[in-house]
Amino acid sequence: MGIAYIYPPYEVVRNKDRCIGCRVCERQCANEVHHYSEEAGCMMADESKCVNCHRCVSLCPTRALKIVKTDHTFKENANWSGKAIQEIYRQASTGGVLLSSMGNPEPYPIYFDKILLNASQVTNPSIDPLREPMETRVFLGKKPKQIKRDKNGNILPQNTPHLELSMPVMFSAMSYGSISYNAHESLARAARELGIYYNTGEGGLHEDFYQYGANTIVQVASGRFGVHSDYLDTAAAIEIKMGQGAKPGIGGHLPGTKIVGDVSRTRMIPEGSDAISPAPHHDIYSIEDLRQLVYSLKEATNYEKPVIVKIAAVHNVSAIASGIARSGADIIAIDGYRGGTGAAPTRIRDNVGIPIELALASVDKRLRDEGIRDDVSIVVGGSIRSSADVFKAIALGADCCYIGTAALLALGCHLCRSCHEGKCNWGIATQRPDLVKRLNPDIGYKRLVNMLTAWNHEIKEMMGGMGINSIESLKGNRLMLRGIGMTEKELEILGIKHAGE
Amino acid sequence: MTIDAANMHFQVLNEKIRNNSSKKITIDNCCGQRYIGAGMSGRNITINGTPGNALGAYLNGSEIQVNGNAQDAVGDTMNDGAIIIHGNVGDAPGYAMRGGRIFVRGNAGYRAGIHMKQYKEKKPVIIIGGRAGSFLGEYLAGGIIAVLNLQNEQPIISNFTGTGMHGGKIFLRCQTVPDNLPAQVSAEPAQPADFKELAPHLKAYCKQFELDYEQLAADTFFVLKPNAKNPYKKLYTQN
Numbered sequence: 001m002g003i004a005y006i007y008p009p010y011e012v013v014r015n016k017d018r019c020i021g022c023r024v025c026e027r028q029c030a031n032e033v034h035h036y037s038e039e040a041g042c043m044m045a046d047e048s049k050c051v052n053c054h055r056c057v058s059l060c061p062t063r064a065l066k067i068v069k070t071d072h073t074f075k076e077n078a079n080w081s082g083k084a085i086q087e088i089y090r091q092a093s094t095g096g097v098l099l100s101s102m103g104n105p106e107p108y109p110i111y112f113d114k115i116l117l118n119a120s121q122v123t124n125p126s127i128d129p130l131r132e133p134m135e136t137r138v139f140l141g142k143k144p145k146q147i148k149r150d151k152n153g154n155i156l157p158q159n160t161p162h163l164e165l166s167m168p169v170m171f172s173a174m175s176y177g178s179i180s181y182n183a184h185e186s187l188a189r190a191a192r193e194l195g196i197y198y199n200t201g202e203g204g205l206h207e208d209f210y211q212y213g214a215n216t217i218v219q220v221a222s223g224r225f226g227v228h229s230d231y232l233d234t235a236a237a238i239e240i241k242m243g244q245g246a247k248p249g250i251g252g253h254l255p256g257t258k259i260v261g262d263v264s265r266t267r268m269i270p271e272g273s274d275a276i277s278p279a280p281h282h283d284i285y286s287i288e289d290l291r292q293l294v295y296s297l298k299e300a301t302n303y304e305k306p307v308i309v310k311i312a313a314v315h316n317v318s319a320i321a322s323g324i325a326r327s328g329a330d331i332i333a334i335d336g337y338r339g340g341t342g343a344a345p346t347r348i349r350d351n352v353g354i355p356i357e358l359a360l361a362s363v364d365k366r367l368r369d370e371g372i373r374d375d376v377s378i379v380v381g382g383s384i385r386s387s388a389d390v391f392k393a394i395a396l397g398a399d400c401c402y403i404g405t406a407a408l409l410a411l412g413c414h415l416c417r418s419c420h421e422g423k424c425n426w427g428i429a430t431q432r433p434d435l436v437k438r439l440n441p442d443i444g445y446k447r448l449v450n451m452l453t454a455w456n457h458e459i460k461e462m463m464g465g466m467g468i469n470s471i472e473s474l475k476g477n478r479l480m481l482r483g484i485g486m487t488e489k490e491l492e493i494l495g496i497k498h499a500g501e
Numbered sequence: 502m503t504i505d506a507a508n509m510h511f512q513v514l515n516e517k518i519r520n521n522s523s524k525k526i527t528i529d530n531c532c533g534q535r536y537i538g539a540g541m542s543g544r545n546i547t548i549n550g551t552p553g554n555a556l557g558a559y560l561n562g563s564e565i566q567v568n569g570n571a572q573d574a575v576g577d578t579m580n581d582g583a584i585i586i587h588g589n590v591g592d593a594p595g596y597a598m599r600g601g602r603i604f605v606r607g608n609a610g611y612r613a614g615i616h617m618k619q620y621k622e623k624k625p626v627i628i629i630g631g632r633a634g635s636f637l638g639e640y641l642a643g644g645i646i647a648v649l650n651l652q653n654e655q656p657i658i659s660n661f662t663g664t665g666m667h668g669g670k671i672f673l674r675c676q677t678v679p680d681n682l683p684a685q686v687s688a689e690p691a692q693p694a695d696f697k698e699l700a701p702h703l704k705a706y707c708k709q710f711e712l713d714y715e716q717l718a719a720d721t722f723f724v725l726k727p728n729a730k731n732p733y734k735k736l737y738t739q740n
Contacts, residue, residue: 099739270643283573421739
């Protein structure tokens with residue numbers, strides 16, 4: 001055996017006074033950390049396999065377990081962190097590109113946490129959402145530039161395709177393959193119950209979920225997996241995936257080992273074949289080309305469905321968004337650099353892209369300056385963690401937010417960031433039947449509904465506190481925001497004043 | 502039913518086609534109108550002239566005959582049916598195509614058959630009568646591409662043929678292996694077992710364009726296949 005360069009980052013602490021040797025931890029851990037030693041007559045652990053997902057901790061009936069960060073360290077070095085050193089060891093032993101999951105965890109600024117909200121005092125009354133009607137419904141799509149009337153003065157309907165949502169949140173794209181059947185079912189049912197939408201991601205739509213079509217956004221990505229006319233016809237909207245916040249500029253790759261059974265059927269590729277989504281769409285090299293894909297989808301669906309174009313937040317995002325608004329797309333989705341993923345090269349995830357708060361503010365301003373803001377709706381994600389983030393995003397100019405990580409957390413995800421290993425102990429990011437069945441969709445969907453019902457109530461509370469009774473009046477209302485501890489430049493980009501101003 | 506498409510906007514033309522109940526439609530004076538036949542099934546469309554980009558995108562079982570050249574992105578994500586082009590075709594015909602056939606009498610531009618894939622009974626086929634541009638069959642995941650080079654011009658293909666290929670087969674009618682193939686691709690003379698896969702489609706192609714199948718089938722064909730099924734397997738290390 002070679003030298004073990006990598007010391008396990010976690011320690012499994014087992015309180016022997018509490019452990020009853022029931023072996024639940026052993027059965028629950030797909031990473032095979034725990035085992036019962038006949039020789040020692042007690043449970044043992046191999047912490048080198050532990051990903052710190054808390055499955056064993058959560059299911060231990062006597063709370064005998066906890067996972068702690070090891071205090072084993074390298075010699076202190078402000079430049080060479082333990083993480084940097086260990087990544088070198090990993091690459092030196094394998095020659096591989098470092099692969100990670102979920103969103104960028106590095107300590108970059110979080111602008112949402114540097115923004116404070118306003119409330120009414122004395123001069124305008126606040127509103128109690130428990131007693132008075134509050135409107136959180138939003139419509140996504142192109143808004144007509146002017147109202148047209150017939151000769152009797154009646155308003156003529158100008159029906160551009162729209163999505164109607166009960167609240168300004170929907171579930172962002174997560175493919176069947178990256179997450180499990182039960183996770184998809186939970187999202188689909190929650191979307192229907194809440195009157196919002198979920199998104200298939202680029203892995204096609206399982207036949208069982210066609211019944212949720214009215215609450216489904218289907219994705220068309222560079223690999224075109226599972227895209228066919230029934231798929232397009234079933235959906236409420238079609239999203240063209242140009243990019244993703246976790247990995248801007250690169251494609252996707254679901255390894256052949258994960259293309260099994262239903263995943264193969266849904267993606268419409270043979271079992272065991274790699275599912276490669278090339279980095280670019282090879283027919284899109286310009287805004288004109290994007291327009292071609294937008295219109296080919298509109299033509300194929302008789303102009304009945306809004307088309308969303310999703311991009312990652314990158315340096316020139318406002319110019320790109322301006323192009324997208326002119327491409328015929330009805331909705332622009334922008335994904336910030338904190339956005340999650342089932343697998344992305346670590347270097348890309350942690351170093352490429354920009355914060356969604358800055359991207360959103362700059363896109364909204366650019367589109368307003370150019371007089372085309374009403375031609376599109378803006379949806380932002382990556383990462384929206386709470387109703388307060390939703391609220392601040394809307395005040396910065398968004399129409400709606402996408403949540404991915406937050407939804408998975410509601411389903412039981414513990415953010416161990418090991419999705420790419422395919423052994424999710426919570427039954428979310430795995431295709432192993434014994435693990436998938438751990439996520440009960442009857443409970444899962446209810447937890448999603450609970451979370452968003454609470455968020456919606458919180459949004460109403462915050463609106464009411466400001467004396468606002470409609471989400472439309474909050475949209476782009478930057479006067480309701482103040483920055484704290486930000487530079488002039490940051491405030492300028494966000495278009496907000498500093499607290500105290 | 503015949504539609505005169507002269508000076509007609511694509512939206513008007515396509516709406517006319519969609520709203521028309523007749524199965525058989527002829528479009529005269531076609532000049533660059535895009536998206537003809539997008540997502541359609543059960544139609545028989547004849548186009549006289551030059552259709553615009555994305556002809557037969559998401560096509561789900563129709564036959565489209567083009568008496569002329571076609572432009573870019575013909576048969577994008579096509580699922581079933583046939584597109585027959587009596588002239589040349591532009592870039593990226595059959596992008597991500599999953600089923601059906603595209604027959605081109607003339608040459609094809611760049612990226613023909615890019616990321617084509619097959620699934621169960623669905624096996625897409627592109628046959629190009631002339632030569633093909635760069636990136637032919639890039640990311641090919643399934644299906645069959647054949648380049649016949651009927652005029653015997655040089656070179657039959659351009660650079661980067663089959664880059665990133667991880668399934669499917671590319672047949673080239675030529676005497677020697679092109680010397681600019683990337684490392685992921687293996688090239689060998691087509692064995693009878695390989696040729697058997699191409700034969701029914703080639704027969705249909707010859708019938709369509711009134712060519713002598715027996716004579717063509719007697720020529721030397723090379724078949725390109727991916728070197729490995731999962732070429733990216735060893736690329737990553739878990740972090």
